[in-house]
Amino acid sequence: xxxxxxxxxxxxxxxxxxxxxxxxxxxxxxxxxxxxxxxxxxxxxxxxxxxxxxxxxxxxxxxxxxxxxxxxxxxxxxxxxxxxxxxxxxxxxxxxxxxxxxxxxxxxxxxxxxxxxxxxxxxxxxxxxxxxxxxxxxxxxxxxxxxxxxxxxxxxxxxxxxxxxxxxxxxxxxxxxxxxxxxxxxxxxxxxxxxxxxxxxxxxxxxxxxxxxxxxxxxxxxxxxxxxxxxxxxxxxxxxxxxxxxxxxxxxxxxxxxxxxxxxxxxxxxxxxxxxx
Amino acid sequence: xxxxxxxxxxxxxxxxxxxxxxxxxxxxxxxxxxxxxxxxxxxxxxxxxxxxxxxxxxxxxxxxxxxxxxxxxxxxxxxxxxxxxxxxxxxxxxxxxxxxxxxxxxxxxxxxxxxxxxxxxxxxxxxxxxxxxxxxxxxxxxxxxxxxxxxxxxxxxxxxxxxxxxxxxxxxxxxxxxxxxxxxxxxxxxxxxxxxxxxxxxxxxxxxxxxxxxxxxxxxxxxxxxxxxxxxxxxxxxxxxxxxxxxxxxxxxxxx
Numbered sequence: 001x002x003x004x005x006x007x008x009x010x011x012x013x014x015x016x017x018x019x020x021x022x023x024x025x026x027x028x029x030x031x032x033x034x035x036x037x038x039x040x041x042x043x044x045x046x047x048x049x050x051x052x053x054x055x056x057x058x059x060x061x062x063x064x065x066x067x068x069x070x071x072x073x074x075x076x077x078x079x080x081x082x083x084x085x086x087x088x089x090x091x092x093x094x095x096x097x098x099x100x101x102x103x104x105x106x107x108x109x110x111x112x113x114x115x116x117x118x119x120x121x122x123x124x125x126x127x128x129x130x131x132x133x134x135x136x137x138x139x140x141x142x143x144x145x146x147x148x149x150x151x152x153x154x155x156x157x158x159x160x161x162x163x164x165x166x167x168x169x170x171x172x173x174x175x176x177x178x179x180x181x182x183x184x185x186x187x188x189x190x191x192x193x194x195x196x197x198x199x200x201x202x203x204x205x206x207x208x209x210x211x212x213x214x215x216x217x218x219x220x221x222x223x224x225x226x227x228x229x230x231x232x233x234x235x236x237x238x239x240x241x242x243x244x245x246x247x248x249x250x251x252x253x254x255x256x257x258x259x260x261x262x263x264x265x266x267x268x269x270x271x272x273x274x275x276x277x
Numbered sequence: 278x279x280x281x282x283x284x285x286x287x288x289x290x291x292x293x294x295x296x297x298x299x300x301x302x303x304x305x306x307x308x309x310x311x312x313x314x315x316x317x318x319x320x321x322x323x324x325x326x327x328x329x330x331x332x333x334x335x336x337x338x339x340x341x342x343x344x345x346x347x348x349x350x351x352x353x354x355x356x357x358x359x360x361x362x363x364x365x366x367x368x369x370x371x372x373x374x375x376x377x378x379x380x381x382x383x384x385x386x387x388x389x390x391x392x393x394x395x396x397x398x399x400x401x402x403x404x405x406x407x408x409x410x411x412x413x414x415x416x417x418x419x420x421x422x423x424x425x426x427x428x429x430x431x432x433x434x435x436x437x438x439x440x441x442x443x444x445x446x447x448x449x450x451x452x453x454x455x456x457x458x459x460x461x462x463x464x465x466x467x468x469x470x471x472x473x474x475x476x477x478x479x480x481x482x483x484x485x486x487x488x489x490x491x492x493x494x495x496x497x498x499x500x501x502x503x504x505x506x507x508x509x510x511x512x513x514x515x516x517x518x519x520x521x522x523x524x525x526x527x528x529x530x531x532x533x
Contacts, residue, residue: 172372172374175372177341270375270377271376
């Protein structure tokens with residue numbers, strides 16, 4: 001498999017200067033994958049040559065085979081479903097609250113005085129340090145994972161939303177007032193779009209923390225999900241399954257980030273900084 | 278659209294009555310008792326040094342600030358009008374919403390409660406007035422500084438204001454674009470008949486455009502000069518130059 005991935009990139013790269021624009025486009029698209037492909041190849045070769053012990057790091061082919069086995073039994077899909085549901089639900093709760101409170105403290109001085117210092121205090125507690133407490137409160141139920149994910153993704157969304165609302169151009173707000181906009185219109189047409197680039201920064205940070213939190217939570221206390229799959233495999237020394245689980249997390253994380261980027265490009269197409277891919 | 282414009286013609290403007298108007302922002306008063314009558318349809322230019330209170334006067338007329346004392350009334354015939362309904366303000370910067378299309382930006386100037394189709398049609402008509410009808414669907418970011426200010430003018434005009442307040446809107450433009458914009462503002466004012474109040478630091482621009490120039494000094498009207506010259510006025514005209522020199526002399530004398 002790794003050989004097949006490498007072949008076009010390896011062939012096309014040195015010849016790029018002399019080839020037509022279609023080839024050059026292909027090379028440019030393949031370039032980010034060159035390094036991972038080379039690494040995979042070296043890994044596979046190292047395993048086959050016996051330099052990398054099977055019980056330390058199984059060969060890519062073995063990891064893939066383990067993944068195929070998990071996919072066929074339906075275990076993989078079930079665990080991905082559970083993990084994705086936890087991640088998205090937790091993020092929706094935490095991110096939604098972060099957005100709401102961020103707008104509130106961004107708009108109102110009273111809201112800021114009342115809430116912001118408390119939130120900043122809480123923010124400085126590593127939310128993963130709460131795991132023992134969370135297990136005492138919720139057991140290893142769904143609620144525990146949702147709580148941790150929501151808590152983790154709340155802060156980046158909150159901080160960036162507040163900052164975004166604060167930094168909306170006051171001249172535009174004054175223009176809106178002078179042109180007779182009422183408060184809801186002012187919010188919808190000026191404050192929210194003005195804050196959006198910053199909100200997206202928070203969203204992407206929050207998504208990162210969402211996966212991180214879920215991985216830790218599922219590894220420590222769960223009976224389903226990808227983290228559980230990895231821990232369960234560890235007990236039986238199934239290193240290939242462990243490595244495969246880690247790869248699935250990487251892929252899911254990348255997928256979430258790509259989705260956020262796409263959303264960003266759709267919502268911020270007015271901004272020259274986001275216009276081109 | 279032209280038919281709609283010409284029907285009310287000169288009756289469209291409001292008359293401004295200002296009596297003993299005062300305004301302070303914490304410290305010493307910026308305006309210290311201004312008495313001023315602006316007849317309906319007049320083009321008034323307000324000049325003065327930085328900090329003389331000319332922008333404050335304009336913001337009071339536009340209803341963006343509340344008077345600290347005295348009175349300010351807008352009248353059309355016998356009717357008293359609220360600034361929010363009658364006045365549109367053009368700022369020194371275009372202040373366009375970068376996330377709205379050019380047409381959408383012009384629609385900001387329309388009153389609420391109109392059907393979408395009518396909003397778009399009126400925005401288009403206002404853009405046509407400033408020569409940008411074809412650009413309605415584009416983002417403001419693609420426009421030059423002068424074009425952005427033309428969009429801002431269309432946004433100010435689209436609701437057919439009875440008073441147009443201009444806060445140095447041409448100050449940031451290069452010399453050639455500026456002359457073009459001056460001609461545009463004058464043409465629109467002549468076609469629509471609103472009252473215009475232009476705040477500027479450029480005395481040449483003031484005498485070229487206005488029916489009357491007032492000079493503010495330390496929060497008071499220090500000079501009130503009618504400009505009875507035929508339009509269109511030519512740049513570098515001797516009579517204009519003489520008036521400009523008279524006002525500049527007074528401005529510079531205040532400095533010594």
